[in-house]
Amino acid sequence: MVLFVGFFFRAYHAFTYEKPVAEIIIRPVDEPETSQITLIQFSEDDSEISRQFLITGDQWMLEGDILKWNNWLNFLGLHTRYRLTRLRGRYIQTEAENQKSRTIYPLVENENHPYWRYLYHYGYKFPLVNTVYGSAAFQASGKENRFLVFVSTSGFVIRKKDEN
DSSP: OHHHHHHHHHHHHHHHOOEEEEEEEEEEOSSTTEEEEEEEEEOTTSOEEEEEEEEESSEEEEEEEEEEEOHHHHHTTOOOEEEEEEEEEEOSSHHHHHHSOOOEEESSSOTTOHHHHHHHHHGGGSTTEEEEEEEEEEEEOSSOEEEEEEEETTEEEEEEOOOO
């Protein structure tokens, strides 16, 4: 019974694992539909990279690449690989998206990195890779807020940060 319970908790942890990858701090500015976004990216070596952007739109959106391993590798402790590629503004209405000015910022030096380009084209052929795809998560802009962005086994997840 103890072995079964241990196996259950290991499986639960492996498939619900979420790693914090960034913090988003939103501050409204005087211009309409514009917010100042501070993006704090967390790196593997526990350092942080902080940058500021002016975003126009009703929402902000963070985009990136996802490499999802086969589920049994998650169980063994190999977690989703990712890279954050873009931060952009987004409008709720499609008409506004087509007519109003847009803001898009790259978060990587080489958006067409050969490693990720190769994975997009041939990743599905590798026996350990489940899938490679782009993921985006968005949330409302316009008022002061803080969010944490996580990568999970299925992509990016956004949660409002508690003000403790």
